[in-house]
Amino acid sequence: MSAPVIVLVGPMGSGKSTVGELLAQRLGVPYRDTDADIVAAEGREIADIFVTDGEPRFRELERAAVRDAVAGHTGVLALGGGAILDESTRALLDGLPVVYLSLEVEEAVRRTGLNQARPLLAVNPRRQWRELMDARRHLYTEVARAVVATDERTPEEVAQAVLDALELKDE
Ligand SMILES: Nc1ncnc2c1ncn2[C@@H]1O[C@H](COP(=O)(O)OP(=O)(O)OP(=O)(O)O)[C@@H](O)[C@H]1O
Ligand SMILES: O=C(O)C1=C[C@@H](O)[C@@H](O)[C@H](O)C1
Ligand SMILES: [Mg+2]
Secondary structure, three states: OOOOOEEEEOOOOOOHHHHHHHHHHHHOOOEEEHHHHHHHHHOOOHHHHHHHHOHHHHHHHHHHHHHHHHHHOOOEEEOOOOHHHOHHHHHHOOOOOEEEEEOOHHHHHHHHOOOOOOHHHOOOHHHHHHHHHHHHHHHHHHHOOEEEEOOOOOHHHHHHHHHHHOOOOOO
16 A cells, blocks of 8 residues: 655644655655645635635545545645544554644744735634644644654754654655
8 A cells, every 4th residue: 555655744834835845855756735635626725615614624625635645645745734633534644654843833923924824823823823732732742753843943954854753864
């Protein structure tokens, strides 16, 4: 069975997309992002899905996207920031090389502050991010084989730390 070589999880702004692309380049494998898969399959933006259909429907779509990606992708896979909330989605990650990219609130606000595309941080980003993390931190940790802190590290340094944590070598 094919499986991703790295699965990145972590909150919005932790750098899953940025670091995931870098890792894919370094390993010479494709990059895939379940948020992008959902947008492509639905033909609408994530914020639209949240507003029109609600978060529970988004989590269903996300579960299906993770199932497909875990079964059919052999490269680097980044999950949406809240994918780990769903128990069935977490079960799909069992045994996979999952890395949790962590960061502190101030850096999260700096990185996500100017981007309005994140519906869950639209009103009071600092408070909302803290609340999300209080509810999620243990779930990120539970699914992860390794935790890599991203504060005060460049994306290149984070990518190297991920390779080191999983004992992978690039090309
Ligand atoms: N290590 C880093 N240092 C500084 N800035 C970073 C770092 N990693 C990512 N960024 C920047 O932070 C922002 C968010 O990064 P990115 O989109 O990769 O996060 P994400 O985890 O994929 O977020 P989301 O869950 O919303 O998709 C981008 O502007 C990116 O350039
Ligand atoms: O943290 C979250 O719940 C989310 C993160 C993003 O990646 C998207 O999947 C969506 O905006 C929800
Ligand atoms: Mg992303």
